[in-house]
Amino acid sequence: MGTKEEAQGTLSSTDFGVSASAFILNWNTVCSSFPPWTWVLSHHQVEGYLSLENILLSSTQEEHGELSCPGPGKHSHQEDPIDVDDATLVHTNPCKVHYYDLHIIYCNSYRVPVLYFRAYDSDGEPLEFDEIENDLPAYSKKALSDSKWTFITQEEHPYLNRPWYKLHPCGTSEWMKLLFHADDALAKTGVAIELYLVAWLSVVGHVVGLRIPFEMMKQL
Amino acid sequence: MASESIVVFAQFQSAVDEGFWHRFSSLKLNKLGIDDSPIPITGFYAPCSHPQVSNHLTLLAESLPSESNEQSSTAATSGGNRNRCPVPGILYNTNTIESFHALDKKSLLKAEAKKIWDDIHTGKAVEDSAVLSRFLLISFADLKKWTFHYWFAFPALVLDPPATLVDLRRASQYFSLEEAKSVSAACNEWRNSSLTADVPFFLVCVDPNSLATVKHIKDWETCQSDGNKLLFGFYDPCHLPNNPGWPLRNFLALISVRWNLKSVRFLCYRENRGFADLGLSLVGEALITVPQGRAAKTGNGLGWRDHQCLPNAVGWEQNKGRQVSRCISLAKSMDPTRLAISAADLNLKLMRWRALPSLNLNALSSMKCLLLGAGTLGCQVARMLMAWGVRKITLVDNGRVAMSNPLRQSLYTLDDCLNGGEYKATAAVKSLGRIFPAVDAEGVVMAIPMPGHPVPSQEEDNVLEDCRRLHDLVDSHDAVFLLTDTRESRWLPTLLCANTNKITITAALGFDSFLVMRHGAGPFSSNDERQRLGCYFCSDVVAPIDSTANRTLDQQCTVTRPGLAPIASALAVELLVGILHHPQGIFADGELANSSNSGSCEQPLGVLPHQIRGSLSQFSQMTLVGQSSNSCTACSSTNIRKEEWNLSSKQSIILPI
Numbered sequence: 057m058g059t060k061e062e063a064q065g066t067l068s069s070t071d072f073g074v075s076a077s078a079f080i081l082n083w084n085t086v087c088s089s090f091p092p093w094t095w096v097l098s099h100h101q102v103e104g105y106l107s108l109e110n111i112l113l114s115s116t117q118e119e120h121g122e123l124s125c126p127g128p129g130k131h132s133h134q135e136d137p138i139d140v141d142d143a144t145l146v147h148t149n150p151c152k153v154h155y156y157d158l159h160i161i162y163c164n165s166y167r168v169p170v171l172y173f174r175a176y177d178s179d180g181e182p183l184e185f186d187e188i189e190n191d192l193p194a195y196s197k198k199a200l201s202d203s204k205w206t207f208i209t210q211e212e213h214p215y216l217n218r219p220w221y222k223l224h225p226c227g228t229s230e231w232m233k234l235l236f237h238a239d240d241a242l243a244k245t246g247v248a249i250e251l252y253l254v255a256w257l258s259v260v261g262h263v264v265g266l267r268i269p270f271e272m273m274k275q276l
Numbered sequence: 277m278a279s280e281s282i283v284v285f286a287q288f289q290s291a292v293d294e295g296f297w298h299r300f301s302s303l304k305l306n307k308l309g310i311d312d313s314p315i316p317i318t319g320f321y322a323p324c325s326h327p328q329v330s331n332h333l334t335l336l337a338e339s340l341p342s343e344s345n346e347q348s349s350t351a352a353t354s355g356g357n358r359n360r361c362p363v364p365g366i367l368y369n370t371n372t373i374e375s376f377h378a379l380d381k382k383s384l385l386k387a388e389a390k391k392i393w394d395d396i397h398t399g400k401a402v403e404d405s406a407v408l409s410r411f412l413l414i415s416f417a418d419l420k421k422w423t424f425h426y427w428f429a430f431p432a433l434v435l436d437p438p439a440t441l442v443d444l445r446r447a448s449q450y451f452s453l454e455e456a457k458s459v460s461a462a463c464n465e466w467r468n469s470s471l472t473a474d475v476p477f478f479l480v481c482v483d484p485n486s487l488a489t490v491k492h493i494k495d496w497e498t499c500q501s502d503g504n505k506l507l508f509g510f511y512d513p514c515h516l517p518n519n520p521g522w523p524l525r526n527f528l529a530l531i532s533v534r535w536n537l538k539s540v541r542f543l544c545y546r547e548n549r550g551f552a553d554l555g556l557s558l559v560g561e562a563l564i565t566v567p568q569g570r571a572a573k574t575g576n577g578l579g580w581r582d583h584q585c586l587p588n589a590v591g592w593e594q595n596k597g598r599q600v601s602r603c604i605s606l607a608k609s610m611d612p613t614r615l616a617i618s619a620a621d622l623n624l625k626l627m628r629w630r631a632l633p634s635l636n637l638n639a640l641s642s643m644k645c646l647l648l649g650a651g652t653l654g655c656q657v658a659r660m661l662m663a664w665g666v667r668k669i670t671l672v673d674n675g676r677v678a679m680s681n682p683l684r685q686s687l688y689t690l691d692d693c694l695n696g697g698e699y700k701a702t703a704a705v706k707s708l709g710r711i712f713p714a715v716d717a718e719g720v721v722m723a724i725p726m727p728g729h730p731v732p733s734q735e736e737d738n739v740l741e742d743c744r745r746l747h748d749l750v751d752s753h754d755a756v757f758l759l760t761d762t763r764e765s766r767w768l769p770t771l772l773c774a775n776t777n778k779i780t781i782t783a784a785l786g787f788d789s790f791l792v793m794r795h796g797a798g799p800f801s802s803n804d805e806r807q808r809l810g811c812y813f814c815s816d817v818v819a820p821i822d823s824t825a826n827r828t829l830d831q832q833c834t835v836t837r838p839g840l841a842p843i844a845s846a847l848a849v850e851l852l853v854g855i856l857h858h859p860q861g862i863f864a865d866g867e868l869a870n871s872s873n874s875g876s877c878e879q880p881l882g883v884l885p886h887q888i889r890g891s892l893s894q895f896s897q898m899t900l901v902g903q904s905s906n907s908c909t910a911c912s913s914t915n916i917r918k919e920e921w922n923l924s925s926k927q928s929i930i931l932p933i
Contacts, residue, residue: 088549089549090549091550112326112329140590140594140599141434141438141590142282142284142438143282143283143284143285143434143435143438143439143525144284144285144287144590145284145285145286145287145516145519146594146597153329174294176293176294178289178291178332179290179291179292179602179604180291180292180293180294180296180335180604181604181605182294182606182608182609207626207629209622209625209626210618210622211619211622212615212619216295217298218294218295218298218609218610219608219609219615219618224626224629226626226630
């Protein structure tokens with residue numbers, strides 16, 4: 057099974073699948089008021105990953121109504137007057153909302169899960185990294201700069217072939233090892249696989265301000 | 277709500293996922309080309325699920341037809357679920373920004389409105405109600421800049437006169453407690469069944485015993501018993517408490533035409549956390565007074581019952597209150613050059629984070645390197661420099677690529693050899709650009725003036741010009757690599773570098789041995805009397821002479837074991853990086869490998885040697901230190917002053933005496 061892996065803080069890809077199923081069940085029970093995590097199969101229908109999308113993470117008032125696309129002369133174009141009738145509500149300045157997509161994908165070379173995420177506004181335009189940083193809770197920003205376990209990098213999503221941000225996995229096995237060794241009960245009862253993702257996400261989720269309720273760890 | 281006012285509808289809002297543009301770009305590049313016929317697409321929406329934020333009509337990668345050769349001329353509505361009600365739409369993409377702005381928006385909107393009108397009259401809208409929310413998208417995809425201009429329209433048939441609002445309140449205030457419970461349960465059941473979850477228009481029938489059922493709108497006949505409350509329900513993307521969402525507009529049109537109702541009670545169905553939320557949902561009553569029988573404006577006499585009489589339509593989406601198109605730039609995630617740059621940066625950053633926190637990436641990326649020689653050594657050094665993040669590289673070589681070159685000179689291929697062969701400097705620059713498009717590479721086709729080689733009198737001015745050019749090149753770069761294939765061609769560059777105190781790295785190859793070294797600081801570089809490290813010529817006892825005359829072919833071509841050049845080039849670049857990270861830079865003392873000189877060995881990159889001599893026959897390598905010589909023919913102060921005088925008086929010591 058995986059005791060040797062557990063000792064190293066890693067897990068096999070099959071065990072990732074097992075842990076993911078347990079995680080989904082656990083989450084949907086404990087966090088029923090949250091949108092559910094779903095398991096998405098890759099196009100080859102062999103591998104899969106966990107997905108939680110369209111999370112509303114922030115809404116602040118918009119500062120100015122500038123169009124997002126820079127370019128000369130775009131305002132100079134005379135648009136034909138378009139019919140608007142009285143029955144149409146004229147939009148006031150809407151709230152600036154940021155949406156986040158989170159994917160948990162298994163990494164073969166490091167043998168650990170990796171959190172991929174992206175952020176975009178209500179038009180679908182991807183957010184810049186510093187805008188994302190502004191969304192992050194204050195403790196997370198500090199943790200990112202202090203800790204050598206967590207680096208946010210931008211890399212190609214393994215299935216979608218577009219750049220997503222991810223928390224680099226190079227330190228994961230080391231701190232997962234510490235997590236599991238610290239809790240003897242976990243190591244002995246052998247439920248380490250099923251709780252792996254919960255434990256992992258409780259650390260990693262912090263970075264994007266996702267809190268894992270304690271109840272999830274006690275679920276078994 | 278007592279006063280009678282018209283119903284004011286909140287417009288649909290669009291949201292386009294990045295994946296849609298990615299997929300569309302791919303479709304355009306691989307399949308469509310310049311074909312700009314309209315494309316059927318599918319939009320997705322769901323009822324509002326948040327009290328402060330409306331839901332959007334979303335386009336995803338799946339909204340487009342697949343790229344495989346399944347011909348589908350009708351809108352293939354891909355699978356929906358409770359969070360994704362599919363809605364048919366059409367995309368008009370133009371090939372230029374001018375034609376984008378020139379599209380006749382009025383008539384395009386009218387055409388889509390007509391489709392809705394037709395579906396209402398033929399009854400299709402009763403069977404497949406999602407067609408009531410049919411939408412239109414016009415776009416211009418600029419695939420050079422990766423920007424996308426677009427504009428949505430959500431055609432709505434205009435009721436003339438407009439519908440008046442008799443009443444609008446929260447659903448929880450309209451229904452009794454019992455009724456509310458039953459309505460919620462029935463709606464949740466509708467939403468949880470895979471057969472109905474994505475059907476956005478429905479009927480809610482509440483019998484006198486407060487029992488509610490939700491039915492398809494085609495079952496309208498069956499809800500007609502007395503005492504039943506009948507509401508026309510629809511998934512409302514809008515969250516506002518005083519306005520119903522856009523889908524109600526065409527729903528009212530349908531109700532008026534099909535069933536000739538004047539008074540319509542409607543349910544704006546909204547959710548919270550996946551369940552019906554009757555506090556957020558609204559129930560209202562609207563009065564429709566469009567002419568049905570008397571003469572309509574077009575003078576036909578049948579009003580709305582007349583299929584031929586298309587009402588006006590509105591629906592172009594406002595952009596922050598203005599009637600203009602939207603624009604989104606996806607260059608960062610789609611432009612291959614940008615992606616290559618960020619991938620390259622990431623690699624170096626990872627090195628810095630995990631292994632070498634003191635790595636100075638800025639110094640590397642801003643360093644300007646001059647490579648004299650674009651042969652076996654030059655090609656490899658250039659590649660290694662790029663791998664370290666150096667972007668500004670100049671290559672100097674006057675030769676052309678020969679047939680034997682591509683094997684050992686890693687920037688060239690057979691194509692460069694044809695038709696006499698391209699100039700190496702030019703071919704190298706092109707090659708570097710193909711490897712990493714953001715490199716700033718320049719090629720200079722020029723011979724390096726050499727002492728001891730005879731110069732015909734008609735060439736004198738050219739040679740002087742080359743000296744001047746070389747002087748300027750050395751001056752305008754930060755580090756110089758001497759990578760030529762003769763000793764004497766290294767002499768003038770050494771002198772020029774010593775004069776301007778530039779970092780200079782020499783690599784020289786024998787048959788199975790190599791030398792890689794860094795020249796010491798120039799003689800005028802500092803005021804103190806410390807001993808400088810030597811240059812390539814410091815340990816000579818004679819002046820460089822013409823070493824190519826009277827040599828056999830293999831000596832002239834400096835045939836070496838192929839493994840040597842890559843090893844020497846790699847060491848040369850690593851030596852440069854070491855200098856850059858040493859606090860004393862060019863003034864750093866020469867260190868020896870395995871030395872017990874622990875003081876200076878604490879540099880993160882390790883020791884910084886002066887000279888590295890290696891032997892392939894031994895698979896061995898050693899480090900050496902050599903001090904500068906006061907009688908060096910290249911870097912001694914007396915020599916440099918003499919040379920300055922010579923150049924300024926337009927005579928060159930290169931000319932044979």
